Amino acid sequence: MGRHKQQKPRRPRGGNDPSAAEWFGTAFHSTEGMHHLDVRQWGNGILITSSPAEVDGVPAAWPLRLRNDDNGQGLDELGAALAAGRPHAIPVEKGPGFETALVFIPRYPDEGVGTLARVRTTEGPDADVVFEHRAERPMHLWAEAGENVRRIVPLLGPDAPPADELEDCQLCPGCYRPVYESSASHTLVGAGPVPVCGLCRLCAEGTTLRSLRQADVPIDPQQRAVLETVAAALV
Numbered sequence: 224m225g226r227h228k229q230q231k232p233r234r235p236r237g238g239n240d241p242s243a244a245e246w247f248g249t250a251f252h253s254t255e256g257m258h259h260l261d262v263r264q265w266g267n268g269i270l271i272t273s274s275p276a277e278v279d280g281v282p283a284a285w286p287l288r289l290r291n292d293d294n295g296q297g298l299d300e301l302g303a304a305l306a307a308g309r310p311h312a313i314p315v316e317k318g319p320g321f322e323t324a325l326v327f328i329p330r331y332p333d334e335g336v337g338t339l340a341r342v343r344t345t346e347g348p349d350a351d352v353v354f355e356h357r358a359e360r361p362m363h364l365w366a367e368a369g370e371n372v373r374r375i376v377p378l379l380g381p382d383a384p385p386a387d388e389l390e391d392c393q394l395c396p397g398c399y400r401p402v403y404e405s406s407a408s409h410t411l412v413g414a415g416p417v418p419v420c421g422l423c424r425l426c427a428e429g430t431t432l433r434s435l436r437q438a439d440v441p442i443d444p445q446q447r448a449v450l451e452t453v454a455a456a457l458v
């Protein structure tokens with residue numbers, strides 16, 4: 224099994240700008256490459272996107288919408304659990320013979336790695352536990368995400384804009400980070416030999432390629448082609 228590297232890329236800092244309501248972080252995995260986490264305000268709630276994650280057994284981005292139905296208390300508790308590396312569960316659905324819950328499992332499956340998952344538990348003779356969605360990230364990245372959930376919660380409230388529809392998320396072609404239109408780092412780079420539209424700012428600036436070279440982690444050939452095209456354009 225591969226391992227997570229400790230290095231962290233630079234990222235935008237919150238201030239008096241729209242980025243105050245968002246945060247993202249990236250971990251470098253020795254065999255799987257880049258693992259992203261994105262936390263942002265979503266109307267009167269919070270959206271946590273893991274890219275890639277395992278969604279119904281397939282690698283995909285997992286946008287997790289968390290509503291705020293209790294003055295931020297539930298979200299604050301989740302943020303505190305992530306920040307402290309404590310197990311946490313939020314019931315999602317209960318039906319005849321089954322339950323689904325959102326769970327944070329610290330130090331699983333490895334020391335240093337935690338799992339956020341939507342788990343379906345069935346009772347009875349066919350009792351089973353199925354991870355419907357799951358994302359594994361280093362504990363330090365969950366901790367930062369949790370701190371940022373707690374930072375964003377006070378911005379929420381009944382006056383926040385409604386967000387019934389999930390905002391469209393594009394994966395940055397350079398690093399597969401989820402990029403929302405509201406992302407402060409969203410950018411567009413024009414045509415070239417490879418179409419590189421919708422790059423995140425870190426890729427457009429060449430930061431991603433530099434980080435990858437320093438971390439010495441594998442990269443998908445398509446991502447590499449995009450990043451090298453951008454690097455050539457930057458010269």
Ligand SMILES: [Zn+2]
Pocket residue numbers: 395396397398399400422423424425426427431
């Ligand atoms: Zn990118």
